[in-house]
Amino acid sequence: MTDLLASILRAVHVGLLRGASFLAPDELRAEWMQDWQSELWYVQRECRSMGSRRLGGEVKVAAFCLGAYQDALYLRRKEWRERPLLNQMRGSASACLFSLAAILAGSYGAGFLLPGVRAERHLSGYRLYSVPLARSAMLDEKMPGYKAGYVDGVATYRISRERIWAAQNARNEWMVAHATPNLFTLLDLPVRFLPPARGLPRDLPNLILSDEVWRRDFGGDREIAGRVVRVGLRTARIAGVAGSWRLPGKVDAWLLESDFDSGADGAGHAIAHLTPSGDFKTGPRWAISLFAILLALLSLPALTSIRKGEYAAGYQAPSRKSRLSRWAFLLAKIAMLIPIVYFTSIDIAYSCVSLFSPVSGYLHFACSFAICLSGIDWIFRDQRQRCPICLRRVTHPAKVGQPSMIFELICASGHTLLYLPDLPSDWFSAQRWLYLDASWRFMLAAPATGMNER
């Protein structure tokens, strides 16, 4: 192994440690780095002594450096655990709402990263039909609302393999989409290097290249517009380069023909642009989610308990303000669940199934239903485990495994004691809350100690 390679590897190892050091808390970073750099020196010395097994040694050193990330993360987590604000937040209502907001933002943001979902958003307001174009009458039949004014524009295309004669007599075979001239304007797809409207004579059909073909076969020539090529038996003039194409079919170029014959043989696609009323009538995406949510709500009582579990063990009851905040918290969770259901189901449905496939609609519906059902189940279970006074999750066991088979959990702030029957009986079937007076709170002031498993 050359010295240069050894120096590069050494720099990579130090770089890995440096990267990990940013995970460690600021005040500990210098000592942490010194500690790991010192250890790295000994690990490298050990590996240098391995002689012919040098490559294996370098892998060992890299594995050693990757372990630094776990160590730095451990320190960072410890710092978080010791922060009083985070301790206060743990298990609180605001932490729950914050987590839901983070999930909502994540599911919304994920749509921008998933190509299928991006396309779905871009093409909302369109309907795409795969129809045998030989029967042009099918267009009207397949497009509900075409005659009722729900559609304000239709374009068609059909893909076929064509021989291309471009410059220098170079001959290629491309997948060419023969289309009506309004295809790109209807879809509002950008075309680069498009000359001014009067720049090119209209004697020939326009050919629009895909970005891949433009780079591969024309070397990314920016003066491409205006060049004449032969596409099968026709001559066409290159009019520009299109961006990303997300409709069905892999296409190398689009031939926009003013005399495109939708009555010719072969299957093709028709795209209809819906008016706002047409988009509503033909079923927008949110209607699928809404229907799934309604169905989930109707089936919920049969599948899970929707009791809020606010039964008092005695005559005490929380104040009106506490009851109102508990209701507000429940409604806030439900209000955040609905957009989560919508965005997450769209992410799942349109990221793995091709656009406009009928399967995507079913998948969208099934995901909405499943997420909504499990989400509402979780919301009610979470609500039942929260102290009616402070809305924190009641997680501290006060008594476990007694012969009565009743579990007792106490609120960390000492407000309430929750009785949970392990074996529901006629006289004790639902959980009950015992409201504690202030004298209990001193017991919970000190941190709990006990057996630790390290």
Add this chain to the structure above:
Amino acid sequence: MPTETKLRHSTAMILQAIDAGYVYGFSIMAMTGLPSGTVYPAMRRLEEDELVRSRWERQSIADREQRPPRKYFELTAAGLATLQSSRRRYPLLERLIPAKERKPV
């Protein structure tokens, strides 16, 4: 009532290694076969629980031997007691990591 700390097997191995004379991070890794991502966080936890204590080697010693200073670990009294109970829990611990001849640190 004093609390008893129950150790996982990997953590008990680290304590045993320190007691056996493998007193710095890399030697513990080499002896136990545990990855660095396990050994170093575990040693930090042991130090927080006051089962081990660490000290940096004097810079002059490291300079004399032309190497970076090392961080040495040793068991505290509580660590030794915990190790004894861990040996009862994991009887093969001492056979896995036998004590080596100790060199003065």
